[in-house]
Amino acid sequence: MSSLGAFNFFLGLQVDQTEKGIFLHQSKYVADILSRFKMEDERIAKNPLSVNRGITPENTGAKVNPTVYRAIIGSLMYLTASRPDILFATCLYTHYQAQPNVNHMLAAKKIMHYLKGTPGLGLWYPRKDGFDLTTYSDSNYGGCKRDFKSNSDGC
Template sequence: MCKEFERVMQEKFEMSAKGEMNFFLGLQVHQFEKGIFIYQTKYVGDILKRFQMEDSKPVGTPLAQNHGITPDGTGEHVEPSLYRAMIRSLMYLTASRPDIMYPTCLLARYQCNPKVSHMMAVKRIFHYLKGCLDTGLWYPKDDNFDLIAFSDYDHGGCKIDAKSISAGCLFFGKSCSHVAM
């Protein structure tokens, strides 16, 4: 059936089949007998090099505990275009790296008026990436998937404007145990 599809597509469109997919829109794809691994190791290396952080010291987490990231009205300004370029690069990386989604989106709030404290936090994400280049998403072939979601709402918890903030966590895949609510 796949060969027939390939033949029909080649008749209708100017294309050629190059075998298994290894790259797709900047994502590296590795197909195994037990599943598919999607990652962006090459892209991480490229952005570390682009922002001159390939020799940076790795850290264990993308965001410091009790980070205290706020608009920082008194801090020294940094170059907004560099800050935005770094955030843009990290946002693209979240396609295969949900581990950096929260800190990247948190720091994206300050693109209009970034301060040194914000830039230091962005650079921490890059230090974190340096230590885990090969992290990605694993999709096993097993068709027994569970979707488990957790959410946490903090009504009036934002320190800046007392707006409600929320967080969530989704687990998609085969679970070892179920959590009773």
């Protein structure tokens, strides 16, 4: 066995180690999938999911190539390892892989537009002691903050 020093890549994740902590991201993979699906010159979206998605369970609309749709969704699923911000939208669109239509494809591409504007997002693990896990919920648009140490919430 030999020591090769600090690692930069691990299972497709880019690892940036500093004295303050570790940052996991997939910015190279984001660039690769934007290039693969020819979306480098597309517009940028501010969020991965529209409020009114325009997607219904009914199978109406022009059909698209399911192989391309599945390839986009599969690429996005792999990206969720370091991008929890796209997890909900990506999982939502996996339901339509059997018979995707134009609306499904446009919705999946909206995630790609969002990625184009946010390629460097990832997971930050600080080195300092006392790492606190804080979650937020906007399900009621109230934005409650949960404190796991005292087992109380700030609602």
